[in-house]
Amino acid sequence: MVTAARQLHEAAIIIDAVCPLLDDKSTISAYRAGGLTAVAPTVGCWNGAGATLRTIGSWHKLLRERDDLILIRTAADIRKAKALGKAGIILHFQGPEPIEDKLDLIDAFKALGVGVMQLAYNVKNRIGDGCEERTDGGLSRFGRRVIERMNQARMIVDCAHTGVRTTMDAIEHSSAPVIISHANAKTVHPSPRNISDELIKAIAENGGTIGVVGFPGFVSKDKRPTIDQFIDHIVHVCDLVGTQHVALGIDYYSGQYPYMDDATSLKEYRTCLANNIWSREAYPEPPHFFPAGIETPETMLALTEALLRRGFTNEGVRKIYGENLLRVYETIWGE
Template identity: 55%
Template sequence: MTSVADLHRQSVVIDGCAPLIANAQGVLDYMAGGFTAVAATVSDNVEGALGTLRNIGRAQKLIRSAGDALTVIRSAGDIDAAKAAGKMGIILHFQGGDPIENRLDYIDAYKSMGVGMIQLTYNVKNRIGDGCEERTDAGLSRFGLDVIKRLNEARIVVDCSHTGYRTTMETIEASERPAVFSHAGVRAVHPSPRNILDDQIKAIAQSGGLVGANAYPPFVSGDKQPSLEQLIDHIKYIADLVGVDHIGLGLDYFDGQHPYSTDEEAQVFYNKFLESGEWSPASYPPPPYLYPKGIETPDKAANLTEALLRAGFDTKEVQKIIGGNWMRVFREVWGE
């Protein structure tokens, strides 16, 4: 019988949202956790294209400096190759479409640089549409519709996370390829304004996409430190609603969480996002942020694999959740 450790080691493990990759210790912890590929946030929603170009350069420098340990991911086949070579793949990911500015051709430029997934908004309104923290919910702009079309043509995954309800529903309808919520919780399980509704989950599943289960503590439960079982409650809810083929991981480990930041550093990080208007106290309570017990940091990811088995998912279902479903979406959007 295959042990949990062997199952985790043999499986393709993908985190669809990994801003922690900006942290050197975070990179090591992801590698220690057996991740095959992670989606690193490289967008800069304040400085737009220029800031994003700097971030992409930093990510490429990180990959080069790691020698043979890291590799950039441009296709599903690259993830298979990374697994075979014992490397960890880096998927370049935007959390917000602001770096597109008002130029559709930037989408093609970003694709040529290796960007594989673009989230439309980050909580607030931009040229594309309304974010989920906005007062209004006006949906996609005309420019936003053009963005979806160009993302489809460029074969970049369309990410609806942090995006307003109407904007997500219109995006899913407009997209000719599977769309995703790279990292989201379920509103019916925990009523955070940032979590998504049942009809959003159903729509994303109908598109052929998935929801990446988000471990950011305030989206999991009302407890200061959620349990691993509370995170799995979100996964089980999605499985019951639309089937196990539409769940992935989008764990959302980040620099401002414990233990990567001191309490003082985390508070500075928090204040910056409150002042910018991108975070609201209703969705983002103050730090410290203690991730679910047992997977406090990404090096403990095998504990999630074990907990999924304990929750009643069989081996094949677990492999879909921890990476296989992401691979299916990537093959459909990026190709081999």
């Protein structure tokens, strides 16, 4: 018998807005098994334009070769993917390094299908400060020009990993909604990577969304967080600003359990610390176990079941899973 949760899960548009696990393209099958409609591989982060172009080229080659994938450029493309039973691919930058210091590269990457770009990744850059930087100086002069060009090119401004003042400046300066693709509530768990109630309200007031993330260090102090601890962040944001501003940015990645052995994961973790990409305060030592029940993308039905147990309505689940992001996509990318 088909349960109410499965029926809702299969009918809903489900978007995971942050999917660095897709560095290994074979994991597309895991997201498909989990019922995801659209996923967002990280195609740019710390590399410059040349290396990023090669990554994007590999995705375009795969999209050409596989009939079960669709490049997402508009909200209609996501609805099309759902109707046809295909997987939508949203190209996402987790940092601005691919544009180097050239505004024209924003237009070039948008033409190649990059729909979303983060302004920072934890540390300072030419645009502004990251959320783990010693200072928080706000948006630079160059950063203001980046926001303007992103608005003109219809590329979404993402302030995940970005400093508070830089984010507030971006919201003030942007003519389009600003999102935080993946961050949890600092009130629920005080990680340096999580965001304050004030910032959650600012994102909501500008029409954006906050993607709740499953990385264990952002969920709770526990080594193996529960699915209810994950949902606690969803509940808090919903109570604060309403169900219409919450999304999913679960952030499954290749270094987590069970995709990488503990020794290799620890070695990569130490490299991230040495390169000042991560800090021990925000990123606990591996192994990294995502919330129990949704440890990997195949298990997403368990989240639907847990949300219904917690009292969420079908309408609320559909909003969180995809409709809220679709609203932003329609506003910025077009219908």
